Amino acid sequence: MSIIKTLDITKVYNPDTVPVHAVDGITLSIQEGEFTAIIGPSGCGKTTLLNLIGGLERPTTGSVEINGEIISSKSKRQLTNFRLHNIGFIFQAYNLIPVMSAYENTAFIMELLGWPREEIKARVMELLEAMDIADKAHQRPNQLSGGQQQRVAVARALSTRPKFILADEPTANLDSHATGSLLDMMLQMNEREKTTFIFSTHDNRVMRRARRLIKLEDGKVVDDAWK
Protein backbone atom coordinates (compact mmCIF):
# COMPACT_ATOMS: atom_id res chain seq x y z
CA MET A 1 0.00 0.00 0.00
CA SER A 2 1.33 3.41 -1.00
CA ILE A 3 1.93 5.64 2.00
CA ILE A 4 3.61 8.59 0.23
CA LYS A 5 2.96 9.89 -3.25
CA THR A 6 4.51 12.92 -4.88
CA LEU A 7 3.00 14.14 -8.10
CA ASP A 8 5.30 16.14 -10.34
CA ILE A 9 6.56 18.29 -7.51
CA THR A 10 8.95 21.16 -8.03
CA LYS A 11 10.64 23.49 -5.59
CA VAL A 12 12.13 26.68 -6.91
CA TYR A 13 14.11 28.97 -4.60
CA ASN A 14 14.54 32.67 -5.44
CA PRO A 15 12.01 32.56 -8.26
CA ASP A 16 12.22 36.34 -8.75
CA THR A 17 15.99 36.75 -8.75
CA VAL A 18 18.20 33.79 -9.54
CA PRO A 19 15.84 30.78 -9.67
CA VAL A 20 17.26 27.57 -8.25
CA HIS A 21 15.32 24.40 -9.13
CA ALA A 22 16.08 22.28 -6.09
CA VAL A 23 13.43 19.72 -6.99
CA ASP A 24 12.35 19.50 -10.57
CA GLY A 25 9.27 17.45 -11.35
CA ILE A 26 9.59 14.42 -9.10
CA THR A 27 6.84 11.83 -9.11
CA LEU A 28 7.30 8.85 -6.84
CA SER A 29 5.47 6.49 -4.58
CA ILE A 30 6.68 4.92 -1.35
CA GLN A 31 5.03 1.84 0.13
CA GLU A 32 4.39 1.12 3.80
CA GLY A 33 7.33 -0.61 5.51
CA GLU A 34 9.97 0.50 3.00
CA PHE A 35 13.58 1.11 4.03
CA THR A 36 14.51 3.58 1.31
CA ALA A 37 17.53 5.79 0.73
CA ILE A 38 17.49 8.91 -1.39
CA ILE A 39 20.98 9.33 -2.72
CA GLY A 40 22.91 11.67 -4.90
CA PRO A 41 25.63 14.32 -4.80
CA SER A 42 25.48 17.37 -2.58
CA GLY A 43 22.96 19.92 -3.80
CA CYS A 44 20.97 17.40 -5.85
CA GLY A 45 17.78 18.07 -3.82
CA LYS A 46 17.75 15.16 -1.33
CA THR A 47 17.02 17.27 1.74
CA THR A 48 14.54 19.47 -0.11
CA LEU A 49 12.64 16.38 -1.23
CA LEU A 50 12.56 15.10 2.37
CA ASN A 51 11.36 18.52 3.57
CA LEU A 52 8.59 18.51 0.97
CA ILE A 53 7.50 15.01 1.96
CA GLY A 54 7.66 15.98 5.63
CA GLY A 55 5.57 19.12 5.16
CA LEU A 56 8.38 21.40 6.31
CA GLU A 57 8.29 23.13 2.93
CA ARG A 58 5.57 23.55 0.32
CA PRO A 59 6.21 22.58 -3.29
CA THR A 60 6.23 25.37 -5.87
CA THR A 61 4.09 23.14 -8.09
CA GLY A 62 2.72 19.63 -7.79
CA SER A 63 1.35 17.92 -4.72
CA VAL A 64 2.40 15.65 -1.87
CA GLU A 65 -0.06 13.01 -0.72
CA ILE A 66 0.36 11.12 2.54
CA ASN A 67 -2.05 8.26 3.20
CA GLY A 68 -4.38 9.69 0.60
CA GLU A 69 -4.34 13.17 2.15
CA ILE A 70 -2.85 16.07 0.17
CA ILE A 71 -0.65 17.90 2.67
CA SER A 72 0.65 20.68 0.44
CA SER A 73 -2.59 22.64 0.83
CA LYS A 74 -2.64 22.52 4.63
CA SER A 75 -2.09 25.61 6.79
CA LYS A 76 1.06 26.04 8.89
CA ARG A 77 -0.71 24.91 12.07
CA GLN A 78 -2.37 21.98 10.35
CA LEU A 79 0.99 20.89 8.95
CA THR A 80 2.63 21.06 12.38
CA ASN A 81 -0.19 18.97 13.76
CA PHE A 82 0.09 16.56 10.85
CA ARG A 83 3.82 16.12 11.44
CA LEU A 84 3.22 15.55 15.13
CA HIS A 85 0.77 12.73 14.49
CA ASN A 86 2.28 11.10 11.42
CA ILE A 87 5.99 11.73 10.91
CA GLY A 88 9.18 11.04 12.86
CA PHE A 89 12.23 13.17 12.09
CA ILE A 90 15.89 12.31 12.51
CA PHE A 91 18.41 15.04 11.77
CA GLN A 92 22.06 14.95 10.87
CA ALA A 93 23.11 16.93 13.95
CA TYR A 94 20.90 14.89 16.33
CA ASN A 95 19.20 18.08 17.52
CA LEU A 96 18.24 16.90 20.96
CA ILE A 97 17.04 19.46 23.49
CA PRO A 98 20.14 20.12 25.57
CA VAL A 99 18.41 20.75 28.90
CA MET A 100 16.48 17.47 28.73
CA SER A 101 17.76 14.02 29.61
CA ALA A 102 17.70 11.13 27.13
CA TYR A 103 14.47 9.98 28.80
CA GLU A 104 12.85 13.42 28.52
CA ASN A 105 13.96 13.91 24.92
CA THR A 106 12.45 10.56 24.00
CA ALA A 107 9.24 11.38 25.85
CA PHE A 108 8.95 14.87 24.34
CA ILE A 109 6.60 14.09 21.43
CA MET A 110 4.46 11.78 23.55
CA GLU A 111 4.03 14.60 26.04
CA LEU A 112 3.04 16.97 23.24
CA LEU A 113 0.37 14.43 22.31
CA GLY A 114 -0.74 14.19 25.91
CA TRP A 115 -0.04 10.50 26.47
CA PRO A 116 -0.60 9.23 30.03
CA ARG A 117 2.52 9.29 32.18
CA GLU A 118 2.67 5.54 32.71
CA GLU A 119 2.31 4.84 29.02
CA ILE A 120 5.09 7.32 28.24
CA LYS A 121 7.36 5.70 30.79
CA ALA A 122 6.79 2.21 29.41
CA ARG A 123 7.33 3.31 25.80
CA VAL A 124 10.46 5.34 26.56
CA MET A 125 12.08 2.49 28.46
CA GLU A 126 11.13 0.04 25.72
CA LEU A 127 12.78 2.26 23.11
CA LEU A 128 15.87 3.09 25.13
CA GLU A 129 16.37 -0.59 25.84
CA ALA A 130 15.92 -1.41 22.16
CA MET A 131 18.51 1.29 21.39
CA ASP A 132 20.76 -0.16 24.08
CA ILE A 133 21.00 3.11 26.02
CA ALA A 134 18.57 2.46 28.87
CA ASP A 135 21.41 3.03 31.35
CA LYS A 136 21.87 6.55 29.93
CA ALA A 137 18.21 7.51 30.41
CA HIS A 138 18.94 10.30 32.87
CA GLN A 139 21.94 11.75 31.14
CA ARG A 140 21.77 14.92 29.13
CA PRO A 141 22.92 15.10 25.50
CA ASN A 142 26.27 16.66 26.40
CA GLN A 143 27.02 13.58 28.51
CA LEU A 144 26.39 11.23 25.59
CA SER A 145 28.54 10.29 22.61
CA GLY A 146 27.45 11.20 19.08
CA GLY A 147 26.21 7.66 18.44
CA GLN A 148 24.27 7.61 21.68
CA GLN A 149 22.72 10.99 20.92
CA GLN A 150 21.62 9.79 17.50
CA ARG A 151 20.06 6.71 19.10
CA VAL A 152 18.08 8.99 21.41
CA ALA A 153 17.02 10.97 18.33
CA VAL A 154 15.87 7.71 16.68
CA ALA A 155 14.01 6.71 19.84
CA ARG A 156 12.33 10.14 19.88
CA ALA A 157 11.34 9.78 16.22
CA LEU A 158 9.92 6.32 16.79
CA SER A 159 8.25 7.07 20.09
CA THR A 160 4.69 7.64 18.89
CA ARG A 161 4.86 4.92 16.23
CA PRO A 162 4.62 7.39 13.33
CA LYS A 163 3.58 6.23 9.87
CA PHE A 164 7.08 6.97 8.57
CA ILE A 165 10.46 8.33 9.58
CA LEU A 166 12.35 10.91 7.58
CA ALA A 167 16.06 10.82 8.32
CA ASP A 168 18.30 13.50 6.84
CA GLU A 169 21.88 12.21 6.67
CA PRO A 170 21.49 10.43 10.02
CA THR A 171 24.94 8.85 9.97
CA ALA A 172 26.93 11.79 8.65
CA ASN A 173 28.51 12.57 12.01
CA LEU A 174 28.97 8.98 13.19
CA ASP A 175 31.94 6.61 13.01
CA SER A 176 31.50 3.28 11.25
CA HIS A 177 30.82 1.32 14.44
CA ALA A 178 28.12 3.75 15.57
CA THR A 179 26.69 3.85 12.03
CA GLY A 180 26.52 0.05 11.89
CA SER A 181 24.78 -0.36 15.19
CA LEU A 182 22.36 2.53 14.46
CA LEU A 183 21.40 0.96 11.13
CA ASP A 184 20.93 -2.40 12.84
CA MET A 185 18.55 -0.81 15.28
CA MET A 186 16.62 1.06 12.62
CA LEU A 187 16.26 -2.11 10.53
CA GLN A 188 15.11 -3.95 13.62
CA MET A 189 12.45 -1.30 14.27
CA ASN A 190 11.49 -1.35 10.60
CA GLU A 191 10.90 -5.08 10.81
CA ARG A 192 9.38 -5.14 14.28
CA GLU A 193 7.11 -2.10 14.12
CA LYS A 194 6.70 -1.99 10.33
CA THR A 195 7.86 1.64 10.37
CA THR A 196 8.67 3.13 6.98
CA PHE A 197 12.15 4.72 6.84
CA ILE A 198 13.23 7.23 4.22
CA PHE A 199 16.82 8.45 4.36
CA SER A 200 18.72 11.06 2.50
CA THR A 201 22.34 10.00 2.45
CA HIS A 202 25.56 9.76 0.58
CA ASP A 203 26.92 7.25 3.07
CA ASN A 204 27.75 3.94 1.30
CA ARG A 205 27.10 2.02 4.52
CA VAL A 206 23.50 3.23 4.54
CA MET A 207 23.11 2.60 0.81
CA ARG A 208 24.26 -0.99 1.26
CA ARG A 209 21.58 -1.66 3.89
CA ALA A 210 18.71 0.16 2.14
CA ARG A 211 16.23 -1.96 0.21
CA ARG A 212 15.42 0.77 -2.30
CA LEU A 213 17.71 3.46 -3.68
CA ILE A 214 16.29 6.57 -5.32
CA LYS A 215 19.02 8.54 -7.03
CA LEU A 216 18.65 12.26 -7.65
CA GLU A 217 20.63 14.58 -9.85
CA ASP A 218 19.84 18.26 -10.37
CA GLY A 219 16.51 17.84 -8.62
CA LYS A 220 15.37 14.95 -10.84
CA VAL A 221 15.07 11.22 -10.19
CA VAL A 222 17.65 9.57 -12.40
CA ASP A 223 17.44 6.06 -10.96
CA ASP A 224 15.00 4.16 -8.74
CA ALA A 225 16.23 0.67 -7.91
CA TRP A 226 14.95 -2.11 -5.61
CA LYS A 227 17.39 -4.62 -4.10
Next chain:
Amino acid sequence: MKSRIILAWRNIWRNRKRTYITLASIIFAVIIATFMRGLQLGSYDKMLYDAIRSSTGHLALMEKAFWDDKTMDNSMEFTSELEQALDQDPDIELWVPEILGGALASVGNNTRGVVVQGVDPQKKDAQIKFKEKLIEGRYFQPDDQSVMIGKDLASFLKVEVGDTLVLLGQGYMGMTAAGIFPVAGIFDHPMAQFNRRFVFMPLAAAQYLFFMEDRLSSVNLVLNNAADVEKKETLYQSKIDTTIMEVRHWESMNRDMLQSIESDNFFGKIMIGILYMVIGFGLFGTILMMTMERKREFSIMMAIGMQDYKLVSQVILESVLIAAMGAVIGLMVSFPVVYFYSLNPILITGESAQLYRDLNMEPVLAISTKPGYMIAQFIIVFIISIVASIFPLYNILTFNIVDIIRGRQ
Protein backbone atom coordinates in the same frame (compact mmCIF):
# COMPACT_ATOMS: atom_id res chain seq x y z
CA MET B 1 2.41 22.28 33.40
CA LYS B 2 4.89 21.00 35.94
CA SER B 3 7.19 19.67 33.22
CA ARG B 4 7.00 22.99 31.36
CA ILE B 5 7.97 24.89 34.49
CA ILE B 6 10.88 22.49 35.02
CA LEU B 7 11.94 23.01 31.40
CA ALA B 8 11.66 26.80 31.79
CA TRP B 9 13.70 26.64 34.99
CA ARG B 10 16.47 24.67 33.29
CA ASN B 11 16.44 26.96 30.28
CA ILE B 12 16.91 30.12 32.30
CA TRP B 13 19.96 28.61 33.97
CA ARG B 14 21.63 27.67 30.69
CA ASN B 15 23.68 30.81 30.91
CA ARG B 16 24.08 31.33 34.63
CA LYS B 17 26.07 34.56 34.49
CA ARG B 18 23.53 36.23 32.26
CA THR B 19 20.64 35.11 34.44
CA TYR B 20 22.41 36.31 37.61
CA ILE B 21 23.03 39.72 36.04
CA THR B 22 19.43 40.01 34.86
CA LEU B 23 18.14 38.90 38.24
CA ALA B 24 20.42 41.35 40.03
CA SER B 25 19.13 44.22 37.92
CA ILE B 26 15.50 43.30 38.63
CA ILE B 27 16.15 42.82 42.34
CA PHE B 28 17.98 46.13 42.53
CA ALA B 29 15.18 47.92 40.67
CA VAL B 30 12.49 46.41 42.88
CA ILE B 31 14.37 47.36 46.06
CA ILE B 32 14.97 50.93 44.87
CA ALA B 33 11.43 51.29 43.54
CA THR B 34 9.87 49.85 46.70
CA PHE B 35 11.93 52.08 48.95
CA MET B 36 11.39 55.21 46.82
CA ARG B 37 7.68 54.57 46.46
CA GLY B 38 7.34 53.64 50.12
CA LEU B 39 8.96 56.90 51.20
CA GLN B 40 6.89 58.88 48.76
CA LEU B 41 3.57 57.33 49.75
CA GLY B 42 4.59 57.34 53.41
CA SER B 43 5.31 61.06 53.29
CA TYR B 44 1.97 61.73 51.56
CA ASP B 45 0.14 59.68 54.17
CA LYS B 46 1.96 61.50 56.95
CA MET B 47 1.28 64.92 55.48
CA LEU B 48 -2.41 64.14 55.12
CA TYR B 49 -2.59 62.43 58.49
CA ASP B 50 -0.94 65.42 60.16
CA ALA B 51 -3.18 67.85 58.34
CA ILE B 52 -6.32 65.93 59.23
CA ARG B 53 -5.26 65.06 62.74
CA SER B 54 -3.79 68.38 63.80
CA SER B 55 -5.75 70.83 61.75
CA THR B 56 -8.78 70.17 59.58
CA GLY B 57 -10.13 66.84 60.85
CA HIS B 58 -11.86 64.44 58.46
CA LEU B 59 -14.86 66.75 58.51
CA ALA B 60 -15.40 70.26 59.82
CA LEU B 61 -18.61 72.04 60.75
CA MET B 62 -18.55 75.76 60.04
CA GLU B 63 -20.53 78.71 58.88
CA LYS B 64 -20.91 78.72 55.08
CA ALA B 65 -18.71 81.72 54.39
CA PHE B 66 -16.03 80.86 56.94
CA TRP B 67 -13.77 78.73 54.72
CA ASP B 68 -13.27 81.53 52.20
CA ASP B 69 -13.31 84.38 54.68
CA LYS B 70 -12.02 83.31 58.06
CA THR B 71 -13.33 86.19 60.15
CA MET B 72 -15.13 86.27 63.45
CA ASP B 73 -18.27 87.49 61.70
CA ASN B 74 -18.42 84.19 59.85
CA SER B 75 -18.39 82.18 63.05
CA MET B 76 -21.04 79.57 63.82
CA GLU B 77 -23.44 79.20 66.66
CA PHE B 78 -22.62 76.09 68.65
CA THR B 79 -25.82 74.66 70.07
CA SER B 80 -26.11 72.18 72.92
CA GLU B 81 -28.02 69.82 70.56
CA LEU B 82 -25.04 69.71 68.22
CA GLU B 83 -22.66 69.22 71.12
CA GLN B 84 -24.77 66.35 72.39
CA ALA B 85 -24.89 64.71 68.94
CA LEU B 86 -21.12 64.92 68.64
CA ASP B 87 -20.57 63.55 72.14
CA GLN B 88 -22.84 60.58 71.47
CA ASP B 89 -21.47 59.65 68.06
CA PRO B 90 -19.42 56.43 68.49
CA ASP B 91 -17.74 56.90 65.09
CA ILE B 92 -16.06 60.10 66.19
CA GLU B 93 -12.72 59.63 67.87
CA LEU B 94 -12.40 63.28 68.70
CA TRP B 95 -14.19 66.52 68.00
CA VAL B 96 -12.27 69.73 68.46
CA PRO B 97 -14.00 73.09 68.88
CA GLU B 98 -11.91 76.03 67.75
CA ILE B 99 -11.89 79.77 67.65
CA LEU B 100 -9.54 81.27 65.13
CA GLY B 101 -8.72 84.93 65.13
CA GLY B 102 -6.03 87.36 64.15
CA ALA B 103 -4.37 89.72 66.61
CA LEU B 104 -1.28 91.75 67.28
CA ALA B 105 0.83 90.24 70.05
CA SER B 106 2.96 92.74 71.85
CA VAL B 107 5.50 92.67 74.64
CA GLY B 108 7.36 95.88 75.35
CA ASN B 109 8.50 97.27 72.02
CA ASN B 110 8.15 93.97 70.17
CA THR B 111 5.00 93.28 68.18
CA ARG B 112 4.02 90.59 65.74
CA GLY B 113 0.82 89.64 63.97
CA VAL B 114 -0.30 86.28 65.26
CA VAL B 115 -3.03 83.68 64.86
CA VAL B 116 -4.93 83.22 68.10
CA GLN B 117 -6.47 79.82 68.47
CA GLY B 118 -8.95 79.16 71.24
CA VAL B 119 -9.01 75.46 72.04
CA ASP B 120 -10.22 72.96 74.59
CA PRO B 121 -6.87 72.10 76.26
CA GLN B 122 -7.76 68.45 76.80
CA LYS B 123 -9.11 67.90 73.32
CA LYS B 124 -6.14 69.74 71.79
CA ASP B 125 -3.75 67.50 73.70
CA ALA B 126 -5.65 64.42 72.54
CA GLN B 127 -5.51 65.81 69.02
CA ILE B 128 -1.83 66.72 68.65
CA LYS B 129 -0.16 65.51 71.88
CA PHE B 130 0.30 69.13 72.80
CA LYS B 131 1.69 68.43 76.28
CA GLU B 132 4.63 66.55 74.76
CA LYS B 133 5.56 69.67 72.80
CA LEU B 134 5.86 71.80 75.91
CA ILE B 135 9.46 72.83 76.52
CA GLU B 136 8.96 75.38 79.29
CA GLY B 137 6.27 76.20 81.84
CA ARG B 138 3.05 74.30 82.32
CA TYR B 139 0.18 73.14 80.16
CA PHE B 140 -2.83 75.47 80.28
CA GLN B 141 -6.16 74.47 81.87
CA PRO B 142 -9.71 75.06 80.54
CA ASP B 143 -10.47 77.84 82.98
CA ASP B 144 -7.06 79.54 82.70
CA GLN B 145 -6.72 83.09 81.45
CA SER B 146 -3.26 82.32 80.13
CA VAL B 147 -1.73 81.45 76.77
CA MET B 148 0.82 79.08 75.25
CA ILE B 149 3.15 80.32 72.56
CA GLY B 150 5.74 78.79 70.23
CA LYS B 151 9.46 79.04 70.95
CA ASP B 152 10.21 81.24 67.94
CA LEU B 153 7.49 83.71 68.87
CA ALA B 154 8.74 83.72 72.48
CA SER B 155 12.23 84.42 71.27
CA PHE B 156 11.04 87.19 68.95
CA LEU B 157 8.92 88.85 71.62
CA LYS B 158 11.62 88.17 74.24
CA VAL B 159 9.11 86.69 76.68
CA GLU B 160 9.53 83.95 79.19
CA VAL B 161 7.07 81.85 81.13
CA GLY B 162 5.15 84.10 83.55
CA ASP B 163 5.60 87.24 81.44
CA THR B 164 2.47 88.88 80.10
CA LEU B 165 1.46 89.26 76.50
CA VAL B 166 -0.83 91.96 75.13
CA LEU B 167 -3.23 90.81 72.44
CA LEU B 168 -5.08 93.35 70.34
CA GLY B 169 -7.42 92.39 67.54
CA GLN B 170 -10.91 92.54 66.19
CA GLY B 171 -13.68 90.46 67.70
CA TYR B 172 -17.16 89.41 66.64
CA MET B 173 -19.24 92.15 64.93
CA GLY B 174 -16.29 94.53 64.76
CA MET B 175 -15.76 94.76 68.52
CA THR B 176 -12.24 95.56 69.66
CA ALA B 177 -10.68 92.54 71.26
CA ALA B 178 -7.92 93.36 73.72
CA GLY B 179 -6.48 91.55 76.67
CA ILE B 180 -3.41 90.84 78.74
CA PHE B 181 -2.48 87.20 79.20
CA PRO B 182 0.32 85.59 81.12
CA VAL B 183 2.41 83.01 79.24
CA ALA B 184 1.75 79.63 80.86
CA GLY B 185 4.01 77.60 78.60
CA ILE B 186 6.28 77.65 75.59
CA PHE B 187 6.07 74.83 73.05
CA ASP B 188 8.21 73.51 70.25
CA HIS B 189 6.00 72.35 67.39
CA PRO B 190 7.63 70.49 64.47
CA MET B 191 5.92 72.82 62.01
CA ALA B 192 7.56 76.22 61.81
CA GLN B 193 4.39 78.32 61.44
CA PHE B 194 3.07 77.09 64.80
CA ASN B 195 6.29 78.12 66.51
CA ARG B 196 6.38 81.52 64.86
CA ARG B 197 2.82 82.73 64.66
CA PHE B 198 0.45 80.78 66.89
CA VAL B 199 -0.91 81.74 70.28
CA PHE B 200 -3.07 79.09 71.94
CA MET B 201 -5.52 79.94 74.70
CA PRO B 202 -8.37 78.09 76.41
CA LEU B 203 -11.62 78.20 74.49
CA ALA B 204 -13.54 80.12 77.16
CA ALA B 205 -10.83 82.79 77.33
CA ALA B 206 -10.84 83.15 73.56
CA GLN B 207 -14.63 83.40 73.46
CA TYR B 208 -14.46 86.14 76.06
CA LEU B 209 -11.64 87.95 74.27
CA PHE B 210 -13.38 87.93 70.90
CA PHE B 211 -16.95 88.45 72.19
CA MET B 212 -17.88 85.01 70.91
CA GLU B 213 -20.00 83.54 73.71
CA ASP B 214 -21.64 80.32 72.42
CA ARG B 215 -19.92 80.76 69.11
CA LEU B 216 -17.05 78.90 67.42
CA SER B 217 -15.05 79.33 64.25
CA SER B 218 -15.35 75.64 63.47
CA VAL B 219 -15.65 72.16 64.94
CA ASN B 220 -13.24 69.63 63.49
CA LEU B 221 -14.19 65.97 63.58
CA VAL B 222 -11.57 63.22 63.63
CA LEU B 223 -13.25 59.92 62.80
CA ASN B 224 -12.29 56.47 64.01
CA ASN B 225 -12.38 55.21 60.45
CA ALA B 226 -11.56 57.42 57.47
CA ALA B 227 -13.82 55.25 55.33
CA ASP B 228 -16.85 56.68 57.17
CA VAL B 229 -16.25 60.23 55.96
CA GLU B 230 -18.98 60.30 53.30
CA LYS B 231 -21.49 58.63 55.61
CA LYS B 232 -20.80 61.11 58.40
CA GLU B 233 -20.81 64.05 56.02
CA THR B 234 -24.37 63.16 55.03
CA LEU B 235 -25.40 62.59 58.64
CA TYR B 236 -24.18 65.96 59.90
CA GLN B 237 -25.62 67.77 56.92
CA SER B 238 -28.97 66.55 58.18
CA LYS B 239 -28.27 67.89 61.67
CA ILE B 240 -27.41 71.46 60.73
CA ASP B 241 -29.18 74.30 59.03
CA THR B 242 -27.51 74.01 55.65
CA THR B 243 -28.65 77.47 54.59
CA ILE B 244 -26.12 79.00 56.99
CA MET B 245 -23.76 76.15 57.82
CA GLU B 246 -21.85 73.46 55.99
CA VAL B 247 -19.97 70.23 56.56
CA ARG B 248 -16.59 70.36 54.85
CA HIS B 249 -14.80 67.27 53.64
CA TRP B 250 -11.08 66.98 54.41
CA GLU B 251 -10.30 66.87 50.69
CA SER B 252 -11.83 70.30 50.12
CA MET B 253 -9.91 71.69 53.12
CA ASN B 254 -6.56 70.26 51.94
CA ARG B 255 -6.92 70.93 48.24
CA ASP B 256 -3.54 72.61 47.83
CA MET B 257 -1.81 69.78 49.60
CA LEU B 258 -3.61 67.19 47.50
CA GLN B 259 -2.65 69.03 44.32
CA SER B 260 0.98 69.21 45.31
CA ILE B 261 0.87 65.50 46.25
CA GLU B 262 -0.67 64.70 42.90
CA SER B 263 2.01 66.56 41.01
CA ASP B 264 4.82 65.12 43.15
CA ASN B 265 3.31 61.67 42.74
CA PHE B 266 3.27 62.11 38.98
CA PHE B 267 6.99 62.92 38.89
CA GLY B 268 7.70 60.07 41.30
CA LYS B 269 5.96 57.69 38.95
CA ILE B 270 7.98 59.04 36.04
CA MET B 271 11.23 58.40 37.96
CA ILE B 272 10.16 54.85 38.72
CA GLY B 273 9.03 54.46 35.13
CA ILE B 274 12.51 55.43 33.94
CA LEU B 275 14.07 52.97 36.37
CA TYR B 276 11.85 50.17 35.14
CA MET B 277 12.37 51.13 31.53
CA VAL B 278 16.12 50.60 31.99
CA ILE B 279 15.42 47.25 33.62
CA GLY B 280 12.94 46.43 30.86
CA PHE B 281 15.64 46.85 28.22
CA GLY B 282 17.95 44.59 30.24
CA LEU B 283 15.28 41.94 30.44
CA PHE B 284 14.49 42.41 26.75
CA GLY B 285 18.16 41.80 25.92
CA THR B 286 18.19 38.62 27.97
CA ILE B 287 14.98 37.25 26.47
CA LEU B 288 16.09 38.18 22.97
CA MET B 289 19.42 36.41 23.47
CA MET B 290 17.68 33.41 25.03
CA THR B 291 15.47 33.21 21.97
CA MET B 292 18.00 33.90 19.24
CA GLU B 293 20.60 31.47 20.52
CA ARG B 294 17.93 28.75 20.57
CA LYS B 295 16.53 29.42 17.11
CA ARG B 296 17.69 26.05 15.84
CA GLU B 297 16.30 24.24 18.85
CA PHE B 298 12.95 25.99 18.46
CA SER B 299 12.90 25.14 14.77
CA ILE B 300 13.52 21.47 15.52
CA MET B 301 10.73 21.53 18.11
CA MET B 302 8.35 23.00 15.56
CA ALA B 303 9.54 20.54 12.91
CA ILE B 304 8.76 17.55 15.10
CA GLY B 305 5.31 18.89 15.88
CA MET B 306 5.34 21.52 18.62
CA GLN B 307 2.85 24.25 17.79
CA ASP B 308 4.29 27.76 17.72
CA TYR B 309 1.87 29.00 20.40
CA LYS B 310 3.18 26.35 22.80
CA LEU B 311 6.70 27.54 22.09
CA VAL B 312 5.61 31.14 22.61
CA SER B 313 4.02 30.26 25.93
CA GLN B 314 7.21 28.44 26.92
CA VAL B 315 9.31 31.56 26.24
CA ILE B 316 6.80 33.74 28.11
CA LEU B 317 6.99 31.31 31.02
CA GLU B 318 10.78 31.62 31.08
CA SER B 319 10.59 35.40 30.93
CA VAL B 320 7.97 35.57 33.66
CA LEU B 321 9.94 33.12 35.79
CA ILE B 322 13.06 35.31 35.73
CA ALA B 323 11.01 38.43 36.40
CA ALA B 324 8.99 36.81 39.17
CA MET B 325 12.14 35.50 40.85
CA GLY B 326 13.71 38.96 40.72
CA ALA B 327 10.55 40.64 42.00
CA VAL B 328 10.02 38.15 44.83
CA ILE B 329 13.66 38.34 45.99
CA GLY B 330 13.57 42.13 45.64
CA LEU B 331 10.43 42.35 47.77
CA MET B 332 11.80 39.87 50.29
CA VAL B 333 14.89 42.03 50.71
CA SER B 334 13.07 45.35 50.74
CA PHE B 335 10.13 44.46 52.97
CA PRO B 336 12.13 44.04 56.22
CA VAL B 337 13.93 47.32 55.51
CA VAL B 338 10.66 49.11 54.80
CA TYR B 339 9.05 47.56 57.87
CA PHE B 340 11.98 48.58 60.06
CA TYR B 341 11.80 52.17 58.90
CA SER B 342 8.04 52.23 59.29
CA LEU B 343 8.56 51.42 62.96
CA ASN B 344 11.57 53.71 63.23
CA PRO B 345 10.95 56.67 60.92
CA ILE B 346 14.07 58.44 59.75
CA LEU B 347 14.51 61.68 61.69
CA ILE B 348 15.93 64.51 59.64
CA THR B 349 18.40 66.69 61.47
CA GLY B 350 20.41 69.85 60.91
CA GLU B 351 19.69 72.29 58.13
CA SER B 352 17.50 69.84 56.26
CA ALA B 353 15.25 69.60 59.31
CA GLN B 354 14.90 73.37 59.36
CA LEU B 355 13.98 73.29 55.69
CA TYR B 356 11.21 70.83 56.48
CA ARG B 357 9.97 73.02 59.35
CA ASP B 358 10.01 76.06 57.12
CA LEU B 359 7.72 74.16 54.76
CA ASN B 360 5.46 73.41 57.75
CA MET B 361 6.35 69.75 57.62
CA GLU B 362 7.56 67.57 60.43
CA PRO B 363 11.22 66.68 59.74
CA VAL B 364 10.55 62.95 59.58
CA LEU B 365 10.76 60.55 56.65
CA ALA B 366 7.85 58.20 57.07
CA ILE B 367 7.62 55.07 54.92
CA SER B 368 4.46 53.33 53.91
CA THR B 369 3.90 49.61 54.50
CA LYS B 370 0.70 49.44 52.49
CA PRO B 371 0.80 46.18 50.55
CA GLY B 372 -0.71 47.82 47.46
CA TYR B 373 2.42 49.53 46.20
CA MET B 374 4.56 46.47 46.87
CA ILE B 375 2.18 44.26 44.91
CA ALA B 376 2.28 46.96 42.23
CA GLN B 377 6.05 46.42 41.87
CA PHE B 378 5.42 42.74 41.27
CA ILE B 379 2.74 43.49 38.69
CA ILE B 380 4.95 46.08 36.95
CA VAL B 381 7.83 43.60 36.68
CA PHE B 382 5.38 40.94 35.46
CA ILE B 383 4.07 43.27 32.74
CA ILE B 384 7.61 44.28 31.77
CA SER B 385 8.52 40.62 31.36
CA ILE B 386 5.58 40.11 29.00
CA VAL B 387 6.32 43.30 27.03
CA ALA B 388 10.02 42.41 26.83
CA SER B 389 9.02 39.09 25.25
CA ILE B 390 6.95 40.57 22.44
CA PHE B 391 9.72 41.10 19.91
CA PRO B 392 11.48 37.79 20.61
CA LEU B 393 8.11 36.06 20.33
CA TYR B 394 7.38 37.81 17.06
CA ASN B 395 10.72 36.41 15.90
CA ILE B 396 9.68 32.89 16.81
CA LEU B 397 6.40 33.22 14.96
CA THR B 398 8.18 34.33 11.81
CA PHE B 399 10.94 31.70 11.87
CA ASN B 400 11.64 29.92 8.62
CA ILE B 401 12.36 26.62 10.30
CA VAL B 402 13.86 24.95 7.23
CA ASP B 403 16.36 27.77 6.67
CA ILE B 404 17.34 27.68 10.33
CA ILE B 405 17.72 23.89 10.47
CA ARG B 406 19.82 24.01 7.32
CA GLY B 407 21.93 26.83 8.76
CA ARG B 408 20.85 29.45 6.23
CA GLN B 409 19.63 31.85 8.95
